[in-house]
Each structure stands twice: as C-alpha cells, then as structure tokens.
Amino acid sequence: MTHEPPVAAVGTGTTAVLRNRPFLLLWLSQLATQVGSNMVLYGLTVIVLESTNLSSAVSALFLTFLVPAVLLSAVAGVYVDRVDRRLVLVLTNVLRAVAMVAIWWVGGNVGLILLLNIVVSVITVFFAPAEAAMIPYLVPRHQLVSANGLFTLTLNGAFALGYALLGPLVVKVSGGPESVLLVVAVLYVVAAVFCFTLPPSPPQAATHPSGLGVHEAGAAARGTFSQLAEGMAYIRTNRAIGWSLIYLGIAASLVGVIGVLGPDFAADTLGLKPEDLFVVVLPLGVGIVMGVLLLNSYGRFVPRRRAIEGGLIALGALLAGMTVAGPISRALQRVEAPLVDLSAVTSLIAVVTAMAFVAGIAYGIVAISSQTQLQEDLPHEVRGRVFGVLNMLVSVGSFLPIIIVGPISDLIGTTAVILIVAAGIFLSGIVSIVRRGPLAPAETRAMAGMMVPGTAVDPIGIAMRTDDDQHRPAPDDPEAFGE
Numbered sequence: 001m002t003h004e005p006p007v008a009a010v011g012t013g014t015t016a017v018l019r020n021r022p023f024l025l026l027w028l029s030q031l032a033t034q035v036g037s038n039m040v041l042y043g044l045t046v047i048v049l050e051s052t053n054l055s056s057a058v059s060a061l062f063l064t065f066l067v068p069a070v071l072l073s074a075v076a077g078v079y080v081d082r083v084d085r086r087l088v089l090v091l092t093n094v095l096r097a098v099a100m101v102a103i104w105w106v107g108g109n110v111g112l113i114l115l116l117n118i119v120v121s122v123i124t125v126f127f128a129p130a131e132a133a134m135i136p137y138l139v140p141r142h143q144l145v146s147a148n149g150l151f152t153l154t155l156n157g158a159f160a161l162g163y164a165l166l167g168p169l170v171v172k173v174s175g176g177p178e179s180v181l182l183v184v185a186v187l188y189v190v191a192a193v194f195c196f197t198l199p200p201s202p203p204q205a206a207t208h209p210s211g212l213g214v215h216e217a218g219a220a221a222r223g224t225f226s227q228l229a230e231g232m233a234y235i236r237t238n239r240a241i242g243w244s245l246i247y248l249g250i251a252a253s254l255v256g257v258i259g260v261l262g263p264d265f266a267a268d269t270l271g272l273k274p275e276d277l278f279v280v281v282l283p284l285g286v287g288i289v290m291g292v293l294l295l296n297s298y299g300r301f302v303p304r305r306r307a308i309e310g311g312l313i314a315l316g317a318l319l320a321g322m323t324v325a326g327p328i329s330r331a332l333q334r335v336e337a338p339l340v341d342l343s344a345v346t347s348l349i350a351v352v353t354a355m356a357f358v359a360g361i362a363y364g365i366v367a368i369s370s371q372t373q374l375q376e377d378l379p380h381e382v383r384g385r386v387f388g389v390l391n392m393l394v395s396v397g398s399f400l401p402i403i404i405v406g407p408i409s410d411l412i413g414t415t416a417v418i419l420i421v422a423a424g425i426f427l428s429g430i431v432s433i434v435r436r437g438p439l440a441p442a443e444t445r446a447m448a449g450m451m452v453p454g455t456a457v458d459p460i461g462i463a464m465r466t467d468d469d470q471h472r473p474a475p476d477d478p479e480a481f482g483e
Contacts, residue, residue, distance in 0.1 A: 017146045022138045022198050029191040030131060031154055033093065036187035037124070038162025039170065040100070041065065043180030044113060046171065049263045051108040055414065058260045059406030064114050068121040069128075076125045080133065085201040088130040092123050093192035099123070100185035104178055137201050165282055240377050243436065247308050247370035250428055251363065254315075257421055258284075260406050264414045269323055270352060280322070283353045287360020294361065295368055303439055304369050309429045311366035316426025318359040323415050323422070325352045 018024050048057050080088055099120045106112040139147045171177045236242070262280065266272040272279060299307065321328065329348040409417045 017139065017143045017150065020139060020143070023135070023147060025194040025197055026131070026134055026138060027150060027154070029089070029093070029194040030151060031158070032187040032191040032194070033096075033127070034155060034158035035162040035166060036184040036191075038159050039167040039180050039187075040120075040184050042163045042167030043171065043177040043184075044103070044117065045263055046177040047108065048110055048113065050177075051110050054406070055261055055264050055409040056406035057110060058263070059403055060114055061117065062256060062260055063403065064117040065121055068118060068125055072122065072125045076129055080126060080129045082203050084203070085130040085134050085137070086195060086198050088126060089134070089195035089198070090192050092127040092130070093188045093195060095123050096120055096127075097185045097188035097192070100181045100188065104181040104185075107178075134198065134201060138198070159285070163281060165285075168282075238377070241374065243432065244370050244374040244377060246428070247312070247366060247432075248374065250312065250425060251367040251370065254363065254421070254425065257405050257418075261409055261414050261417060264409065265418060268413070269415045269418070270325065270348065279349060279352060280356045283357040284360040284363070287357040287362075288364040288367075289360075290357075291361040291364020292368055295365060299369070304373050305432075305436065305439060308366050308369045308373070309432045311362040311369070312425055312429030312432070315359055315362040315366065316422045316424070316429065318355050318362065319425065320419055320422035322352060322355050322359075323418050325355065 018027070044061055045058055048061050049055075051057075099116055103113055103116045103120075106116070135147050135151065136144060167180055170180050170183055174180075258281070266280065270279070295307075302310075325348060329351045405417055405421070
C-alpha cells in the first residue's frame with residue numbers, strides 16, 4: 001500500500017507548504033540541524049586554532065567535515081532506502097547529540113576532536129538522503145517546488161546564521177567555544193523529537209537476499225564514477241559549461257579559505273580575537289543577501305557573464321583591501337572634515353565591516369549568476385545528471401585550497417596567503433574577459449529581449465574587437481561552435 005502525502009491546503013506557495021504539519025516538523029528539524037552544524041564548525045575552528053595555533057590543523061578539521069560526504073554519498077542512499085527513513089532521521093540526530101557531548105568531554109585534545117568529527121560527518125552522510133527522501137513522502141506533488149525551495153534557502157542561510165551569528169554569539173556570552181557543543185547537542189535532540197513525530201516511512205516490500213545491499217552499494221559507486229566520466233566529457237565539449245564550473249569552483253574555494261584562515265586573519269591582520277571573526281563574516285553574509293536582492297531587481301540590465309567577471313574583479317580587490325585595512329583606517333582618520341566627527345566611520349572595525357559587506361555583494365553576484373548560467377546552459381535532457389556531477393566536482397575542487405592554504409599560512413603568514421588568493425580571484429575575472437572575448441550573439445539577444453530592442457550592447461566587447469573581428473563569431477557563440 002503506497003503512502004499519499006497529505007494535502008494540507010490548496011496552494012503551492014511557502015505558506016501553504018508550512019501548513020502541512022509533518023513537513024513543518026521536518027523543516028524545523030532541518031533548520032535546527034543545519035544551524036547547529038554551522039555553529040559546531042565555528043566553535044571547533046576556534047577550539048582547534050586556540051589549541052594548536054596552526055592553520056593546517058584547521059584545514060584538517062574542515063577535511064573531516066567534507067571527505068566523508070564525498071566518499072560515502074554514493075552508497076549511503078542505497079542503505080537508507082532499505083530501512084524506515086524516520087528511524088534513520090531519529091537515530092542519526094541522537095547519535096550526533098551524543099557525539100557533541102563526547103567532543104565537549106575530550107576538551108582540547110585535537111586528535112580526538114578530529115576523530116569524533118569524522119564520526120559525526122559519517123552519520124550526517126546517512127541523515128541527508130533520508131531527509132531529502134522524506135520531502136516527497138510528506139508533501140503533495142504540486143507543492144514540491146516550494147518545499148524544495150524552502151529547504152534550499154534554509155541550507156544557504158544556515159551558514160550565515162550559525163557560523164557568522166549564533167556561533168560567535170554563544171562563544172561571547174558563555175566565555176568559551178566549548179559551550180557551543182552543548183547547545184548544538186540540545187538542537188540535535190530537539191530535531192530527533194521533531195523527526196520522531198513524523199509518520200513512519202518503511203521501505204517498499206522487497207525480496208532481496210541479505211547480501212544485495214553490498215552489491216547495490218558497489219553498483220552505486222561504479223555508477224557515480226561512470227557519471228563523473230560522462231560529466232567530464234560533456235564539459236570538455238561545452239566550454240561555456242566549463243567556465244561556469246570554474247566560477248563556481250572559485251566561489252566554493254573562497255568559502256573554504258575564509259573558513260580555514262578567517263580566525264587567524266582576524267587575529268593577525270585585524271588585531272581581533274579569533275572568536276571576533278563575526279566582524280568579517282556577518283557583514284559578508286548580509287552582503288550576500290543584498291547581492292541576491294540586487295540581482296533580482298537589476299540583474300536583467302547587465303549581461304550575466306559581465307556581472308560574474310565584474311564581481312570577481314571587485315571581490316579580489318576588496319579581499320586585498322581588507323589585508324591593508326589598518327593603514328586605510330589610519331589614513332582616513334587623518335582626514336579632517338569640518339563640523340563632522342568621522343572617527344566612528346573610519347575606525348578599523350568600520351572599514352573592515354564596510355569592505356566585507358561590499359565583498360559579500362560581489363560574492364553573491366558571482367555565485368548566484370554562475371549557478372543560474374549553469375542551469376540555463378545545460379540542456380534539459382542532461383541537466384539533472386550533469387548538474388549533480390558538477391556539484392560533486394565543485395566540492396572535490398574546494399578540497400585543494402583547504403588542504404594547501406593552512407600549511408602555507410603557517411610558513412609565510414595569513415596576510416600573505418589572503419593577498420595571493422585575492423590576486424588570483426582578481427586575475428580570474430581579467431582572464432575571463434580576455435579569453436572569452438565579446439559576448440556571444442545569443443547573450444546580447446537575451447539582453448535585448450529584456451530591454452528596449454536594439455539597445456543591448458557590450459562595451460567591453462566593443463573595446464576589445466578589432467576591425468577584423470567585426471565579422472568573426474564570438475568565442476562562446478553556441479551557434480558557431482556547436483554548443
């Protein structure tokens with residue numbers, strides 16, 4: 001007998017979805033666990049840095065969060081489908097709560113912290129597919145778009161809420177990062193209670209032999225590598241897809257770099273305490289939201305590729321500017337303004353906050369525009385398969401800077417590494433402009449469709465073209481290159 005999701009109310013919007021009580025409880029569980037996971041990330045970053053004073057140790061911490069997800073995601077779903085998903089949700093939350101208490105108990109023993117965090121990450125690998133599979137079980141088909149959109153929004157907002165706001169706030173109020181672990185343990189218990197109230201979701205009746213789970217797991221892993229090969233082949237024959245992947249890889253790598261070097265950057269470059277990283281991360285998160293709002297309101301007036309390239313150039317310049325925020329602040333404080341006291345807006349904190357806010361806007365424009373461009377460029381018949389592979393490639397690609405920047409920072413200093421990263425981001429925007437050249441006709445036609453006909457122009461492309469180029473197709477023109 002199949003389960004039919006309850007129809008809580010007529011409508012497809014967010015309000016109608018939240019009137020579905022089982023889905024509301026599942027979403028509250030997701031909110032608690034996602035915010036809690038990001039609070040733990042912040043708290044453990046401070047604990048590890050204070051215990052070792054090594055950025056390489058923070059790199060190791062981040063890898064304990066990421067590696068299990070990449071290695072085990074292909075097989076976790078196979079086993080999740082063979083048991084009651086509600087049981088998986090409850091059990092994984094309880095086990096993570098116990099693990100949080102265990103990490104709190106070991107204190108500053110970094111080796112045990114990393115080992116226990118691997119255990120937490122492995123448990124989370126099984127929680128994620130069970131949670132995703134429960135959504136269509138609880139929500140009617142006509143509300144799935146709104147339900148998935150709400151989960152995606154929560155996933156993206158949890159980083160700013162947990163890592164940039166609540167994590168630092170708990171550390172400040174309690175006087176130490178260890179208390180974050182106990183708070184998050186409570187959040188996991190609350191999430192387990194929410195999940196326990198959900199309707200059972202048993203697996204479909206099956207007559208598989210007991211050893212088939214291992215066989216299916218192996219098949220899932222082989223299928224993942226097969227899809228990876230297909231995705232790489234598709235990327236090689238579609239350069240526009242490759243560029244979008246590069247943009248997303250840069251954005252993902254920057255998050256990893258800030259996570260690893262952020263506390264040390266706050267201490268060494270800005271003269272703050274490691275737990276005061278929220279001075280940078282919070283305005284950065286607010287700026288990302290502002291970037292999304294600006295794209296929604298005015299994005300149609302700027303070609304998407306130019307928005308990405310401009311965002312990369314601005315992001316690199318602002319990141320470099322934050323490394324010299326001290327001299328900039330002192331220079332501004334020497335400026336005398338009649339009848340106005342500028343000390344409040346020229347202080348180091350004010351300058352860093354302003355730069356981080358604008359950098360957040362630039363990051364939001366790059367990340368969201370790249371994601372949208374990728375979705376538009378992928379044909380419908382391959383979108384799901386290739387997009388999933390590309391997401392995995394971006395995740396794997398983000399490992400490299402996380403592994404490298406910590407040890408290099410220990411050798412040459414955090415400020416120097418941030419400057420190198422900033423220069424790389426800045427140059428990536430310039431290289432994209434030069435290598436990709438003028439906008440393709442399809443891109444300018446899309447702009448013309450949104451504006452007054454005939455007014456869509458590409459000033460950068462016009463400046464770059466010579467007389468011989470006027471009748472030559474643009475490098476990324478899909479009509480000219482069969483893309």
